Amino acid sequence: MLPFLNSAEEKLLLRFADPEAAAVEDDLSAEALSALLDNAEFHGVLPIMLRKLHERGNTHLTSDANVQSKLHELRQKAPIATGQSMLLNYHGGRIMKVLAAEGIPARIVKGPVFAGKLYRHVTDRPFTDIDILVEPANLARANRVIASCGFELGSNEAESYQLQEFKWLEKGNSSLLVELHGDLVHDTGMRRRLSLGFRELQVIDGEAIDTPAALLTIAIVHAAGGHKFHRLQLCVDVLQGVRALQSPDAEARLLDAARMTGIELELAIVLNVTGELFGERRALELAGRIKPDLSIRLAKRLITTNTLLRVNSREKIGSRLRRDAFRWIQRLAKARPYPA
Secondary structure, eight states, X not given: OOOOXXXXXHHHHHHXXXXXXXXXXXXXXXXXXXXXXXXXXXXXXXXXXXXXXXXXXXXXXXXXXXXXXXXXXXXXXXXXXXXXXXXXXXXXXXXXXXXXXXXXOOEEEXXXXXXXXXXSSGGGSOXXXXXXXXXXXXXXXXXXXXXXXXXXXXXXXXXXXXXXXXXXXXXXXXXXXXXXXXXXXXXXXXTTTOOOOHHHHHHHHTTSSSOHHHHHHHHHHXXXXXXXXXXXXXHHHHHHHHHHOOSHHHXXXXXXXXXXXXXXXXXXHHHHHHHHHHTXXXXXXXXXXXXXXXXXXXXXXXXXXXXXXXXXXXXXXXXHHHHHHHHHHHHHOOOOOOOO
């Protein structure tokens, strides 16, 4: 369980987590700084917090020996995470070259793409795996390619085909994980209503690749369709995705993508809670463009700022129940008609 944060400290955590927000100027007590560091690490936003603390300088930090020791240890670990990301990038690029040579259309999604396209500081967004997306018909061939590149399957094959997700581990270093996807929605109960695969992303992108609309669509599905809002990093990706939408045309493309893929519920909820967390007006405006039905109205009552901020606090059981209830709303919600 994470150390308790009062409401003022939760606001500080969100300021530290926002890549574009100014560095926190408050003089923090040893107890507050230690608690913020623990929470930032759990929520996947520690690299952003460490960068901001470095930019402000050490003269404003507590002199408490225990906190200084913790901060030093965390700073020492940061280059290791960066090196892991670089190594994953290398293996991802190597696999992609072989896939291309075999004539298998594929694209890397999430981690390294978010880091390079959505974040001003690439090191703000480390990642722990490489996600490769192919058409479902190409899963078997793509699996053989990944195996030929020195990886071994770390998930049950039959279950992986059902989920459209295969987990591959590098034989010489099991910390290197490559996930192969046929669809970014893995819950079979949800997939009857929403789907985000290789072809859908091609349609969203048009003639380009990794457009803001496509990246934000992926971030929304990642937050609400895969991990159930289990940490702030998911909403920070969405926040940065919203900021990357620079034109009315990009916004219209996003909303059309939501209708096409069936994620209008997820878009409304993820953008709403992200907007409330970070005070991002455009996220709230975009969320408001989806006409609310019963499922959206219920989900907004479940997925609140407290649901995310207290996911591993003394209120974690309540947060878990709310997120589980939201999953059932996702499974039971009716698909909205989309004119092809």
